[in-house]
Amino acid sequence: DSGVTQTPKHLITATGQRVTLRCSPRxxxxxxxxxxxxxxxxxxxxxxYYNGEERAKGNILERFSAQQFPDLHSELNLSSLxxxxxxxxxxxxxxxxxxxxxxxPGTRLTVL
Amino acid sequence: xxxxxxxxxxxxxxxxxxxxxxxxxxxxxFDYFLWYKKYPAEGPTFxxxxxxxxxxxxxxxxxxxxxxxxxxxxxxxxPSQPGDSAVYFxxxxxxxxxxxxxxxxxxxxxxxxxxxxx
Numbered sequence: 001d002s003g004v005t006q007t008p009k010h011l012i013t014a015t016g017q018r019v020t021l022r023c024s025p026r027x028x029x030x031x032x033x034x035x036x037x038x039x040x041x042x043x044x045x046x047x048x049y050y051n052g053e054e055r056a057k058g059n060i061l062e063r064f065s066a067q068q069f070p071d072l073h074s075e076l077n078l079s080s081l082x083x084x085x086x087x088x089x090x091x092x093x094x095x096x097x098x099x100x101x102x103x104x105p106g107t108r109l110t111v112l
Numbered sequence: 113x114x115x116x117x118x119x120x121x122x123x124x125x126x127x128x129x130x131x132x133x134x135x136x137x138x139x140x141x142f143d144y145f146l147w148y149k150k151y152p153a154e155g156p157t158f159x160x161x162x163x164x165x166x167x168x169x170x171x172x173x174x175x176x177x178x179x180x181x182x183x184x185x186x187x188x189x190x191p192s193q194p195g196d197s198a199v200y201f202x203x204x205x206x207x208x209x210x211x212x213x214x215x216x217x218x219x220x221x222x223x224x225x226x227x228x229x230x
Contacts, residue, residue, distance in 0.1 A: 042220055101216065
């Protein structure tokens with residue numbers, strides 16, 4: 001158990017819908033990262049927050065957004081969902097950006 | 113453009129033998145490298161890391177070697193155990209080259225499926 005929690009574990013929804021994925025970092029970690037793992041793309045970095053502020057963006061679609069709240073938990077919002085958004089979404093956290101990242105168990109999103 | 117590559121999709125090893133997993137990178141700005149292990153239906157688990165100022169780092173049965181001139185790193189597992197069977201991901205980041213702010217963005221390889229047979 002890495003100490004990073006993600007909810008829900010599984011999510012099944014339809015095209016065009018909007019979903020929110022939630023992540024609680026390890027106690028004491030200020031930095032949160034979101035990654036997407038799809039069959040053809042592997043693990044891809046989406047976005048990073050540090051103590052509530054966005055720090056870096058990767059290959060994140062404009063339909064996707066994220067935020068980190070004052071209690072340091074983070075949410076990833078995916079809207080206008082398409083079939084290709086079906087993937088595993090992982091959250092990771094670290095004390096600061098130079099520290100080792102520890103991953104949560106992931107949320108499996110299926111878009112039908 | 114795949115900046116981190118694991119060219120072997122799979123590796124099969126006998127229990128007790130050495131497992132060697134390889135990883136190549138192209139971005140010379142990368143200065144920190146990590147290996148993660150992943151079981152099905154779980155998140156990646158951190159195994160071992162190495163800074164670009166070193167060429168070797170050991171932790172129990174796991175050793176990571178870094179050859180900067182070849183832009184190549186490898187993970188050695190000795191002795192291999194059936195419980196080591198998993199997908200192994202190599203990852204790289206550029207801690208000290210991120211414009212004064214350490215971003216920590218990890219770039220992952222595609223993974224290698226390791227199977228250790230009893």
